[in-house]
Amino acid sequence: MINSELKRLRGSPFNALRALLDPLEPAAGLEPLTLTIGEPQHKPPQIMIDALHASEHLYGKYPPADGTPEQREAIAGWLTRRYGLSDGIVDANSNIAPVNGTREALFMIAQVITERATHNEAKPAILLPTPYYHTYHAAAFMAGADPVFMPATAEHDFFPDLTTLDPELLDRTTAFYLCSPANPQGTAASAEYLEEVLRLAIKHDFILIMDECYAEIYDCKPPVGILEICDELGEGLDHVLTFHSLSKRSSAAGLRSGFCTGNTEIIRTFIDLRNYAGAVSPLPVCAAAAALWNDDVHVEENRALYRQKFDAAERILGNRFGFYRPQGGFFLWLDVEDGVEATKKLWTKGALRVLPGKFLSAEGPDGVNPGDKYIRVALVGELDKTEEALTRLANSL
Numbered sequence: 083m084i085n086s087e088l089k090r091l092r093g094s095p096f097n098a099l100r101a102l103l104d105p106l107e108p109a110a111g112l113e114p115l116t117l118t119i120g121e122p123q124h125k126p127p128q129i130m131i132d133a134l135h136a137s138e139h140l141y142g143k144y145p146p147a148d149g150t151p152e153q154r155e156a157i158a159g160w161l162t163r164r165y166g167l168s169d170g171i172v173d174a175n176s177n178i179a180p181v182n183g184t185r186e187a188l189f190m191i192a193q194v195i196t197e198r199a200t201h202n203e204a205k206p207a208i209l210l211p212t213p214y215y216h217t218y219h220a221a222a223f224m225a226g227a228d229p230v231f232m233p234a235t236a237e238h239d240f241f242p243d244l245t246t247l248d249p250e251l252l253d254r255t256t257a258f259y260l261c262s263p264a265n266p267q268g269t270a271a272s273a274e275y276l277e278e279v280l281r282l283a284i285k286h287d288f289i290l291i292m293d294e295c296y297a298e299i300y301d302c303k304p305p306v307g308i309l310e311i312c313d314e315l316g317e318g319l320d321h322v323l324t325f326h327s328l329s330k331r332s333s334a335a336g337l338r339s340g341f342c343t344g345n346t347e348i349i350r351t352f353i354d355l356r357n358y359a360g361a362v363s364p365l366p367v368c369a370a371a372a373a374l375w376n377d378d379v380h381v382e383e384n385r386a387l388y389r390q391k392f393d394a395a396e397r398i399l400g401n402r403f404g405f406y407r408p409q410g411g412f413f414l415w416l417d418v419e420d421g422v423e424a425t426k427k428l429w430t431k432g433a434l435r436v437l438p439g440k441f442l443s444a445e446g447p448d449g450v451n452p453g454d455k456y457i458r459v460a461l462v463g464e465l466d467k468t469e470e471a472l473t474r475l476a477n478s479l
């Protein structure tokens with residue numbers, strides 16, 4: 083009696099990792115170190131704790147599905163500051179939907195924009211990169227669409243090659259999920275690339291769903307955001323939705339707070355849907371979110387901590403394993419020839435848990451899994467542990 087679509091999903095990459103490593107013993111005499119999950123370990127900012135305490139009397143109230151005006155104002159203010167947007171592009175009253183973490187929202191949004199096919203119609207398609215964040219796949223399936231994987235390989239800066247897209251496929255496409263900076267590869271899409279995807283979205287009338295949750299974790303240059311491109315082109319936000327999260331920006335994954343902005347009608351309908359079935363954020367969480375979006379100082383401190391870890395990676399790994407310094411995010415995407423074998427070796431020789439790229443990717447149309455050669459290494463822990471882990475990694479492979 084379980085939905086057959088759901089049964090076809092591959093499940094979390096972490097389940098596959100447990101099945102791979104649980105039968106094996108980690109190297110003896112070494113403290114096991116985990117570099118798998120993208121959960122920032124930096125201390126959440128004090129302003130968040132203070133805001134939660136200051137509003138704890140509000141836990142007794144039912145919170146509204148669209149957050150609070152202060153929270154939406156803070157989000158609109160941050161977007162305008164971060165992307166230098168013209169006035170009115172984002173409006174705190176009409177096109178911002180605060181959400182309880184972007185994972186849930188990235189999942190649910192596909193249902194808002196996908197019409198189910200009747201039996202003589204072609205199924206709608208949802209395009210997604212491979213490697214990919216596993217929620218996109220589940221979202222496409224559960225919305226009744228065909229998930230179409232587009233390989234995102236080193237040849238194209240780890241973004242899908244747009245020139246290979248069949249116009250017929252684009253015509254039945256309802257959404258295209260893209261992540262920039264990309265998880266797991268850490269590349270940031272160029273303005274030209276984003277403009278090209280946006281033009282495709284307009285031409286074929288689909289929604290470009292940008293997952294920009296790593297937009298604030300960057301090395302040198304702030305990654306370009308889709309809203310800047312919409313602003314420059316003067317095309318409005320009709321064909322885009324973008325998702326941002328405090329989980330990475332403010333090292334606050336447990337707060338479960340982010341937002342979505344874009345096409346006003348979709349945002350309104352999305353808020354309506356969330357009113358039926360979305361967990362809304364408690365009012366103290368809304369207050370904490372407002373405080374965090376209003377502050378950029380803690381984010382700069384956060385970035386500085388990641389830079390130290392990328393410096394360490396550069397020093398320790400040099401040019402081995404195809405190391406490059408990611409433009410954004412906090413993962414290393416290392417070419418180790420066989421990611422699954424390397425993962426086993428790192429566990430048995432170095433007591434390190436990393437994630438094989440294969441578990442984050444699906445085969446493209448050519449039958450090749452673009453993640454096969456890689457491992458993903460999350461640099462989310464303390465600097466000294468990260469240095470130790472990277473040294474063990476270099477010595478074990």
Ligand SMILES: Cc1ncc(COP(=O)(O)O)c(C=O)c1O
Pocket residue numbers: 120182183184185186215261265293295326327328329335339340
């Ligand atoms: C690419 C990507 N998108 C979205 C999320 C979801 O983040 P959250 O639900 O914490 O906002 C994650 C979390 O790991 C992620 O890596």
